[in-house]
Amino acid sequence: MDACILEEKPAIGVTLVNGREFMTNSKGDLVAASNVKPEDKLQDEMVRKMIGFAADLSAQITRFRDHSMADIAAFDDLLAQEYGAKVGGKKGNKTYQTFDGLMKVQVQVANLIDFGPQLQIAKSLIDECLNEWSTDSRPEIQTIVTRAFNTDKEGQINKSELFMLLRLDIDDPRWARAMDAIRDSIRVTGSKEYLRFYRRPSIEAQWTAITIDLARA
Structure with missing residues (x-):
């Protein structure tokens, strides 16, 4: 009987070429595994393992969310058939609770907001006010304005700072027109459920959130 030569399965991240192990570097070149530093091999193995777990966990969370939303939709349909009314508050927010009052699930609906060209008109009116006001007066307003109109890494306006401007009580007709322009610029482009x-x-205890967000776990 002829002898069989068994070839072990190469490690993840390793490519076999003519029986020799190679690893692909960041330039796309094949490097003999024997020439790769042990710490680089260990780092490669560690990252690949963690990414594998992360991808599986992400898929699991997606399935969990989809199943949860499907369960909620089915329950809402049942109530709608029973009472002839849709479940949900004014903004679509909903709360579901266990019979003993110790567990609850909330569906929160957040509007996706964008801003129209009126925002640039508001910025020019605000700049007029700031340029005419004394440089020593209302420095906190200048700080809020700077933060509001500075875009983040995604190029998005700082919405929370912009809405803070709307809460300021300033007696200047140009400022009032600027605030009207900001309000007119607000456009709801959609919504997202969380x-x-x-x-x-116990009933007397405070609610504790079950953390799924990795950054807050």
Whole structure:
């Protein structure tokens, strides 16, 4: 009987070429595995393992969200058939709770907001006000304006700072027109639903969020 030569399966990140192990570098070149530093091999293995777990976890969370939303939709349909009314508050927010009151699930609907060209008119009117006001007066307003109109890494306007401008009470007709322009520029482009999960050990206790966000875990 002829002898069989068994070839072990190469490690993840390693390519076999004519029986020799190679690793692909960041330039796309094949480098003999024997020439790769041990710490680089270990780092490669560690990152690949973590990314594998992260991808699986991301897919699991996606499936969990989809199943949860499907369960909620089915329950809402059942109530709608029973009572002839749609579940949800004024903005579509909904809360579901266990019979003992110790667990709850909230569906929160957030509007996706964009701004129209009126925002640039508002900025020019605000700049007029700031240029005419004394440089020593209202420095906190100048700071808020700077933060409001500075775009973030995604090129988005700082919405929270912009809305803070609307709450300022300033007696200047140009400022009032600027605030009207900001309000007119606001456009709701859609909405997004978020699931929130809470539990508590007793009715008297405060609710504790069940953290799914990795950054807050």
